[in-house]
Amino acid sequence: MTEAVEYDVVVLGAGPVGENVADRTRAAGLSTAVVESELIGGECSYWACVPSKALLRPALARADARRVPGLSGAVQGPLDAKAVLARRDERVGDWDDTGQAEWLDSIGVRLYRGHGRLRGPRSVVVDGAEKEHHLLTARHAVVVATGSRAVLPDLPGLAGARPWTSREATSAREVPARLVVVGGGVVGVEMATAWQALGSRVTLLVRDGGVLPRMESFVGEHVVDALREAGADVRLNTSVAAVDRPGGSTGPVTVVLGDGGSVEADEVLFATGRAPRTDGIGLDSVGLADGSWLTVDDSCRVEGTDWLYAVGDVNHRALLTHQGKYQARIAGAAIAARAQQVPLLETDRWGAHSATADLAAVPQVVFSDPEAAAVGLSLAEAERAGHRVRAVDYDLGSVAGAGLYAEGYRGHARMIVDLDREVVLGVTFVGPGVGELLHSATVAVAGEVPIERLWHAVPAFPTISEVWLRLLEAYRG
Numbered sequence: 001m002t003e004a005v006e007y008d009v010v011v012l013g014a015g016p017v018g019e020n021v022a023d024r025t026r027a028a029g030l031s032t033a034v035v036e037s038e039l040i041g042g043e044c045s046y047w048a049c050v051p052s053k054a055l056l057r058p059a060l061a062r063a064d065a066r067r068v069p070g071l072s073g074a075v076q077g078p079l080d081a082k083a084v085l086a087r088r089d090e091r092v093g094d095w096d097d098t099g100q101a102e103w104l105d106s107i108g109v110r111l112y113r114g115h116g117r118l119r120g121p122r123s124v125v126v127d128g129a130e131k132e133h134h135l136l137t138a139r140h141a142v143v144v145a146t147g148s149r150a151v152l153p154d155l156p157g158l159a160g161a162r163p164w165t166s167r168e169a170t171s172a173r174e175v176p177a178r179l180v181v182v183g184g185g186v187v188g189v190e191m192a193t194a195w196q197a198l199g200s201r202v203t204l205l206v207r208d209g210g211v212l213p214r215m216e217s218f219v220g221e222h223v224v225d226a227l228r229e230a231g232a233d234v235r236l237n238t239s240v241a242a243v244d245r246p247g248g249s250t251g252p253v254t255v256v257l258g259d260g261g262s263v264e265a266d267e268v269l270f271a272t273g274r275a276p277r278t279d280g281i282g283l284d285s286v287g288l289a290d291g292s293w294l295t296v297d298d299s300c301r302v303e304g305t306d307w308l309y310a311v312g313d314v315n316h317r318a319l320l321t322h323q324g325k326y327q328a329r330i331a332g333a334a335i336a337a338r339a340q341q342v343p344l345l346e347t348d349r350w351g352a353h354s355a356t357a358d359l360a361a362v363p364q365v366v367f368s369d370p371e372a373a374a375v376g377l378s379l380a381e382a383e384r385a386g387h388r389v390r391a392v393d394y395d396l397g398s399v400a401g402a403g404l405y406a407e408g409y410r411g412h413a414r415m416i417v418d419l420d421r422e423v424v425l426g427v428t429f430v431g432p433g434v435g436e437l438l439h440s441a442t443v444a445v446a447g448e449v450p451i452e453r454l455w456h457a458v459p460a461f462p463t464i465s466e467v468w469l470r471l472l473e474a475y476r477g
């Protein structure tokens, strides 16, 4: 063990969130060390957001082009899977994080490569690759930003069947001829979309009655219809009982269904949720449960401590890169303010030290075909929270801009209005190209823009954004 080195702030995990915390605390003049056991940039850069979107972009661009007469004839052929995978590799920097390490260096953050774990309050041990160990102490804060990993269900035969998780699904070097995807959440839907477009025959097995259960139910209906039209075999209300790959790590795999049937494939992806990467990081040395999600206040400080923060996936507030990076900006500001002994932090709603948007305005785009995009509360969430609301619905296909965007455009929009305050609590869109529409809704929801002022926000003709006008007209009668 080397002699203890003291920093103002020690960050565990250099995913997008840990990087952003370090950036903020350095910008505030605090000495900062970051510990990373794999690649700087984390899951998002190498096995999640970036590679998945690189796989999906050609699928969505082709689907869009196929809906435009005069162009569709030119894009009827298959995708060039080799070229798509090569672009994916390029987008993830061939899983090399040299550039990211240089960036940390350029902002004056000290990087320790190795596994980090707490050893009592404000103390972190780094177990490095060459069996070296470093002891780091933090004057002001330790930030846990160790992210999450895929969860596999406890099913007979699964452990020996070399299943794919999101890591293999985003980094595979060949297109399996047949792919079974288990799970109708975001990963399941996006990966079913991508691999079906790349040439796999996809079977999507969904335990519940629909996909994307956290969004308004009309979203999943559009997405299932389109997946089926694209050739995927989508089976709802279908559970998996066992998995069998007789060849061990090679050869076909059989997925045994709850009703006794089975599906044979070349690979099986389990997209069945996430667990926090908080096991083996010494939480027990500070009185917390090993392997647990970490409960935090709105400044992202772990409840019951004055020095430990948990930011990003580990706090389970919103498992999204942009939301974790937002939390990083809030937590970084709170750490700096507390270090400077600012007497009163701005922890009130929408204050500089309160991640209020986590509760009221989380945006998400699902890059399925059609895209799904939502921010804020769904109708059910708003009603559960006790708001007096009205849902305003509009057929996106009736908007002039949508008709120009794609022949036979199919989509839907819903706006949830708080009837007492006359502000928008949530918006959901499903349809081709709606992902880029979402930020307008996020501004309206986070800004709590009164409906009467939104009336003056004129959407350009002929864009799909004119759906805003239609929703407002429908609301105002």
Ligand SMILES: Cc1cc2nc3c(=O)[nH]c(=O)nc-3n(C[C@H](O)[C@H](O)[C@H](O)COP(=O)(O)OP(=O)(O)OC[C@H]3O[C@@H](n4cnc5c(N)ncnc54)[C@H](O)[C@@H]3O)c2cc1C
Binding pocket: 012, 013, 014, 015, 016, 017, 018, 035, 036, 037, 038, 039, 040, 041, 042, 043, 044, 045, 047, 048, 049, 050, 052, 053, 114, 115, 116, 117, 145, 146, 147, 148, 166, 170, 187, 277, 280, 281, 311, 312, 313, 314, 318, 319, 320, 321, 322, 323, 324
């Ligand atoms: C397939 C897929 C697609 C996704 N697509 C999107 C998307 O399009 N948009 C979006 O917003 N979100 C997306 N997400 C979610 C997004 O990936 C996560 O929300 C995001 O990566 C969380 O960032 P993080 O920094 O908290 O954790 P991570 O990105 O998981 O980073 C944590 C880092 O900590 C390191 N670490 C862990 N334990 C230790 C330790 N003990 N010592 C040192 N280092 C450690 C890890 O190696 C890792 O580098 C997707 C997720 C998946 C699985």
Ligand SMILES: NC(=O)c1ccc[n+]([C@@H]2O[C@H](COP(=O)([O-])OP(=O)(O)OC[C@H]3O[C@@H](n4cnc5c(N)ncnc54)[C@H](O)[C@@H]3O)[C@@H](O)[C@H]2O)c1
Binding pocket: 153, 182, 183, 184, 185, 186, 187, 188, 190, 206, 207, 208, 213, 239, 240, 271, 272, 273, 274, 319, 320, 364, 365, 366, 367
């Ligand atoms: N575009 C994006 O923003 C994007 C893309 C991918 C992932 N993500 C984030 O990553 C996180 C993880 O996504 P995910 O899809 O892995 O998890 P998820 O929790 O969103 O979905 C998992 C699904 O698997 C089902 N499931 C769980 N156990 C099962 C079992 N034994 N058999 C069958 N089904 C089972 C669940 O009912 C659920 O619908 C999400 O929170 C999501 O926000 C975001």
